[in-house]
Amino acid sequence: MSVDPLRFIRPDFLDLEAYEPVKPLEVLAAEIGLPVERLVKLDANENLYGPLPEVRDAVAAADLHIYTDPTQSRLREMIAEYLGVPAEAVVAGAGSDDLIDIMIRLTSPSAIVNATPTFGMYSFLGKMGGARIVEVPRTPGPAFEPDIPGIGRAVRAGATLVFLASPNNPTGNALSMEQVEALCNMECIVVIDEAYAEFAGRSAVAQVQQHPNLVVLRTFSKWAALAGLRVGYAVAAPQLASHMMAIKQPYNVSVAADAAARVALEQRGVLSERVSAIVAERERLTRDLGQFDWLRPLPSEANFVLVKVVGRDAKAVVSGLRTKGVLIRYYSRPDLAGYIRISAGRPEDTDRLLEALRAL
Numbered sequence: 001m002s003v004d005p006l007r008f009i010r011p012d013f014l015d016l017e018a019y020e021p022v023k024p025l026e027v028l029a030a031e032i033g034l035p036v037e038r039l040v041k042l043d044a045n046e047n048l049y050g051p052l053p054e055v056r057d058a059v060a061a062a063d064l065h066i067y068t069d070p071t072q073s074r075l076r077e078m079i080a081e082y083l084g085v086p087a088e089a090v091v092a093g094a095g096s097d098d099l100i101d102i103m104i105r106l107t108s109p110s111a112i113v114n115a116t117p118t119f120g121m122y123s124f125l126g127k128m129g130g131a132r133i134v135e136v137p138r139t140p141g142p143a144f145e146p147d148i149p150g151i152g153r154a155v156r157a158g159a160t161l162v163f164l165a166s167p168n169n170p171t172g173n174a175l176s177m178e179q180v181e182a183l184c185n186m187e188c189i190v191v192i193d194e195a196y197a198e199f200a201g202r203s204a205v206a207q208v209q210q211h212p213n214l215v216v217l218r219t220f221s222k223w224a225a226l227a228g229l230r231v232g233y234a235v236a237a238p239q240l241a242s243h244m245m246a247i248k249q250p251y252n253v254s255v256a257a258d259a260a261a262r263v264a265l266e267q268r269g270v271l272s273e274r275v276s277a278i279v280a281e282r283e284r285l286t287r288d289l290g291q292f293d294w295l296r297p298l299p300s301e302a303n304f305v306l307v308k309v310v311g312r313d314a315k316a317v318v319s320g321l322r323t324k325g326v327l328i329r330y331y332s333r334p335d336l337a338g339y340i341r342i343s344a345g346r347p348e349d350t351d352r353l354l355e356a357l358r359a360l
């Protein structure tokens with residue numbers, strides 16, 4: 001007898017588009033014909049300085065045979081001290097992606113607002129959660145301003161969860177305090193994803209106190225160079241945070257990630273010097289890319305720059321750079337047609353990029 005397992009799968013999962021995975025670096029290096037060390041990886045907004053030795057030591061010393069603390073008490077205390085909020089306002093997770101998922105499961109929304117173009121995880125996890133994704137497009141580039149009145153209309157039409165990245169990936173622009181206020185006055189939960197806040201020097205965390213429907217997401221992936229370890233957190237009103245704590249997977253932050261994040265916070269002085277260096281490279285990128293008459297870099301508050309390619313094929317630029325070992329991000333979406341995204345790395349990474357661009 002043969003039982004068809006597909007009969008028991010949620011029907012809308014049967015024809016879900018598969019998530020397009022990024023190829024492992026070794027595979028890419030082999031395809032390009034360069035050693036991995038020669039690749040300049042500017043395609044995923046990672047922090048190319050890598051983790052601090054103290055953080056590596058903490059991971060090596062962690063008690064990997066013991067379950068992690070489900071109350072995350074030491075980590076939440078330290079994050080709370082970092083931000084100047086009560087520990088009860090903090091919920092940690094396996095990257096901010098985990099917190100996006102927790103918010104979707106907690107609210108089980110019938111509709112979610114997505115201000116496109118933006119980070120793909122809100123619509124991916126929203127669909128997983130069975131929600132309808134209401135796209136409220138940003139204004140066309142290069143402004144890419146969120147349509148606040150349009151979001152208001154979507155909320156009045158029944159959307160209960162609104163996601164906005166600030167600074168936004170890939171457009172690099174951040175929300176003003178007034179825009180955050182306007183969103184928080186809507187009848188819904190507003191999630192502001194601040195994955196790049198440390199590069200921007202502005203944040204909506206202080207507005208959580210006035211707005212119990214505001215959730216701010218932060219992560220150690222970018223500023224602390226821990227993308228591969230998976231640790232992020234949410235800041236929310238304690239009452240809402242306690243419900244998030246109640247439904248999260250109890251062991252969502254691994255022992256290694258917990259230890260690494262705490263040491264990163266202890267070492268934030270050194271890490272913030274690297275953040276400053278990356279911001280300086282972002283500014284240099286913006287200036288130097290503007291010297292090419294076929295590139296129009298957009299201003300950015302994050303660790304990457306979105307660039308309009310004019311008079312040349314953006315895809316050909318990406319593949320041309322790739323043959324020289326420089327990896328950047330290309331988009332096939334119509335609202336980003338002609339755009340490429342370049343992450344800010346170390347000075348030597350910018351040097352390699354500019355050299356490769358001149359040689360195209």
Ligand SMILES: *Cc1c(COP(=O)(O)O)cnc(C)c1O
Nearest residue numbers: 095096097119169195219221232
């Ligand atoms: C990189 C990025 C994240 C990071 O997610 P983690 O799960 O914390 O690694 C979150 N949001 C946006 C907009 C990003 O670009």
